[in-house]
Amino acid sequence: MEKNFDIEKLERYIIDNSLTYYIETYGCQMNAHDSEKISGILSSLGYSRAQDKDKADLVLFNTCCVRENAENKIYGNVGKMKQYKKHNEDMIVGVCGCMMQQKGVADDLFRMFPFVELAFGTTNMQDLPEMLYHIIFDKERIKLIEDDKIAEENVPMKRTPPPLSTVNIMQGCNNFCTYCIVPYVRGREHSRRIGDIITEVESLMKDGYREVMLLGQNVNSYGSEFDRVTFPMLLEEVAKTGIDRIRFMTSHPKDATLELFETMARHDNICNQLHLPVQAGSSRVLKAMNRRYTREDYLSLIKTLRSIIPDVVLSSDIMIGFPGETDDEFEETVSLMEEVRYDSAFTFVYSPRKGTPAAEMPDQIPEEIKQKRIMKIVALQNRITYESNLKDVGRSDRVLVEGKSSRDEGFIAGKTDGGKMVNLRGDISLVGQIIPVRIAEAKKTTLVGEIEGR
Ligand code: SF4
Structure with a gap:
């Protein structure tokens, strides 16, 4: 892309219109990590995160191609965006990640879904501001997929909060x-x-x-x-x-x-x-x-x-x-x-x-x-x-508390040093702390613990 690109104009437009984004991530932790980088780039431009994809101004699918059923699901979910575009014509729908690096897939996607305006590869995320500029101001559809490009350092990231x-x-x-x-x-x-x-x-x-x-x-x-x-x-x-x-x-x-x-x-x-x-x-x-x-x-x-x-x-x-x-x-x-x-x-x-x-x-x-x-x-x-x-039952371990337990009200959850998930009764204020825990019960895939010394 060697065309005119004015980042300040893009930032003004995003902020003046309070634009929002939504990223749907598939696959491994590497993809989740890439989505954090994409979020960081979008936040630095002035976008804020939308809670629902139907209400976002920019929806990105960060794809995975390791398994066939994941790919089929992605095609289905991208296809469903057509109905949202009907209600919000200015919504930008984009697809990125591993699927885009497969030969011909981005072309097929552009052919199958004319409302998709953006496709980019795993190492092209730093070009996102420029791509968005041409979509918004030049009304272009952009496809940018480069092989073997080395990812840049110092890309802003919007990470999940500690710990x-x-x-x-x-x-x-x-x-x-x-x-x-x-x-x-x-x-x-x-x-x-x-x-x-x-x-x-x-x-x-x-x-x-x-x-x-x-x-x-x-x-x-x-x-x-x-x-x-x-x-x-x-x-x-x-x-x-x-x-x-x-x-x-x-x-x-x-x-x-x-x-x-x-x-x-x-x-x-x-x-x-x-x-x-x-x-x-x-x-x-x-x-x-x-x-x-x-x-x-x-x-x-x-x-x-x-x-x-x-x-x-x-x-x-x-x-x-x-x-x-x-x-x-x-x-x-x-x-x-x-x-x-x-x-x-x-x-x-x-x-x-x-x-x-x-x-x-x-x-x-x-x-x-x-x-x-x-x-x-x-x-x-x-x-x-x-x-x-x-x-593990009866053992003492140290648990880094990560957040509320998804299972039970009043419970928090975290991992042992070995990475096993432990649910325990405790206050949310303990998130981010490493606490001594006695393992009280074994479940099929997780453990139940009690805070020691209480
Ligand atoms: S080829 Fe695939 S499975 Fe083999 S080491 Fe590389 S990423 Fe892992």
């Missing part, structure tokens, strides 16, 4: 797991400089945040483009800031090292929690997935981890129904889950993504078999999660 926030440490992924669309839509890995990350964490601390989640598609390969910088080194530096709690995700097992586990063990403010997605329990399936570790490698990694951090709270992603997965191979996933005993797991049915190698593989698994398999592992994981929660 928790996310800090992006890198973008993209170089791994090309054969089922995954992410490397095609988020580009190659690019790590942010340690200094920029530390400055961001320190400024969050000043603003009252007590916990940060460091985000990346594969945090363990952080720094590979710099000389002698590793993820454990970054973790060490973040720990030294003195922030109360540090979590991180996602860790690829092939890059998780002894150095990482030892760094976690050395610092009290690095939480005893690890998300280490195994995906499958069969070495043949793992090879077909291009995960670059075997079942044996993975199990040995878990053994090492638990020898260093015995009480680590462990979670995983588990996929069933990968092309060619036999009954026996599926049972290997079941037996791995029984052996590792994850405290929790995200379980998925394989969904073919156009453009990925797995989508072209023969022997796609029929839906009814996938359904049977997923039901079996969901039931298994529910049982193991509950048993893990039962073991």
Whole structure:
């Protein structure tokens, strides 16, 4: 966009007309983080946040393309905007995020929904003011999708209020797991400089945040483009800031090292929690997935981890129904889950993504078999999660109170050091505090606690 752009004119227009925005976010924490950046950019222009999308002047769908059903839902929800546009002709409807990075999708969307005026890619959010200017003053439809562009530093962010926030440490992924669309839509890995990350964490601390989640598609390969910088080194530096709690995700097992586990063990403010997605329990399936570790490698990694951090709270992603997965191979996933005993797991049915190698593989698994398999592992994981929660009953832990409990009136909720959600009776004034709690009861996926010393 090399046309006339007058930011002051745009800001005056937004403020004079009290314009509002609404962002609907799909998918992972990376997308939620991007939505906070988009909110920050819009707020700095003078937009305020609308409570309902039908009343907003700008509605953005921040999309995810990791699974087919999420994509279908997004098309449905964008389509519904037609009726709102009828009542408010000046409303701008835009679509951004991972779906837009897929070849031809933005063109299809513009063709299918003539009322959509804006489409932009995952690294084009900083161009948003200019795009809005041309839509508002030049009455243009704007599509801006660039591949492999490096996200800028110092983009304003409108974060959710303390005590928790996310800090992006890198973008993209170089791994090309054969089922995954992410490397095609988020580009190659690019790590942010340690200094920029530390400055961001320190400024969050000043603003009252007590916990940060460091985000990346594969945090363990952080720094590979710099000389002698590793993820454990970054973790060490973040720990030294003195922030109360540090979590991180996602860790690829092939890059998780002894150095990482030892760094976690050395610092009290690095939480005893690890998300280490195994995906499958069969070495043949793992090879077909291009995960670059075997079942044996993975199990040995878990053994090492638990020898260093015995009480680590462990979670995983588990996929069933990968092309060619036999009954026996599926049972290997079941037996791995029984052996590792994850405290929790995200379980998925394989969904073919156009453009990925797995989508072209023969022997796609029929839906009814996938359904049977997923039901079996969901039931298994529910049982193991509950048993893990039962073991916590009677233990003392420290809970960072995040807000009101969504379950019961008069209850507040927060997470243990290991990341388990605890509901407890208490006053909302405790939000943001780390309090000693005794675990009194185990529920299916959460815990119930009592404040100690009361
Ligand atoms: S590591 Fe594999 S599953 Fe994770 S984002 Fe990269 S390609 Fe996708």
